[in-house]
Amino acid sequence: MRELGKQLQQRRQAGLYRSRKVQDGMQGAEVVLDGKTCLAFCSNDYLGLSHHPKVIKALQQGAEQYGAGSGAAHLINGHSRAHHALEEALAEFSGRPRALLFSTGYMANLGVMSALLQRGDHVFEDRLNHASLIDAGLLSGARLSRYAHAHADNLQQKLQASKPGTRLVATDGVFSMDGDLAPLNELAQVCKQEEASLMVDDAHGIGVLGQHGRGTLEHFGLNMDDVPILMGTLGKALGTFGAFIAGSEDLIETLINQARSYIYTTAPPPAVAAATLVSLQLLKQESWRREKLQELIAQFRQGAAALGLELMPSPTPIQPLMIGDSQRALNCSEALLAKGIYIPAIRPPTVPEGSARLRISFNADHEPRHVEQLLDVLDAIV
């Protein structure tokens, strides 16, 4: 413990120190950070639903009906009618027999792997998977192998070299720091050939991709036969909080009985489930937010290309600008903030060594003039 101060100092010198800004008020194109109004391109509230009046109203009404908290775990008496209705709606939305709510995406990933894997089993993960999937694999006790990013052939080689037994393959649908898509068609095919189960974490795809906003699987035209385990989060495009796993009857019943991060924790507030039910309806009924996002993305990519900025191959609202050096990324972020634009510098270990970046993300609250403003400032700074 005596070394903590020294370690923090080293962290600061390497440009890796992390600190928070205090936000007043709601998410939106403009936010108030540390008392200063700025144009923000960083949230995961892709559809702007976190502050939709109908969603807020549902949260208020849910609190009046159910109280502020659930009071117990799902398996005691914390599983409310609102939670149950949301699970049914999410099952229908994802085209699967059942869905199960978790408090967070992190916990959903831990829960799935702790329930399905044990010592002697084998889990295969994309090198750029979200930390929660990596941690889930490590904690499961199974052997963890990481395959080259988005590389189905490399996965197949690793599967062929492994022993038979329970083999789970897990990937982000949309990679959270790069914005690109996993090659799900190829991965699903490899998993079928090699008799492994495929799990997709679609935290950034749900609500954003696919004609009906059903996410990366809809984008690629895949179903439960291809991807038996689907994870989605509710704190991003759905604008509220929580996560779900969707799949077969047997999968969900296994999780209810064996997922430790489901069993040993208080159920999320029922009011949050009531609010999510309304945001899910908005997501399904109103496609204009998804369409607007695609227009903003196209505007940004065209403008950035015209300025000679090097973009990554991302078709999603996540449009990172690679910087490389951590300190330089931090300096760029600070220079942007001085001009009234907030984009955080994402640094290792969130991304690999030497690949610090500005993770620009768009949401349906942005307008074309905001994108223009962003391009002008980037041109002057990066």
Ligand SMILES: *Cc1c(COP(=O)(O)O)cnc(C)c1O
């Ligand atoms: C955000 C995220 C999670 C974690 O979800 P939370 O609900 O925020 O805990 C998991 N996986 C991916 C890919 C994410 O981007």
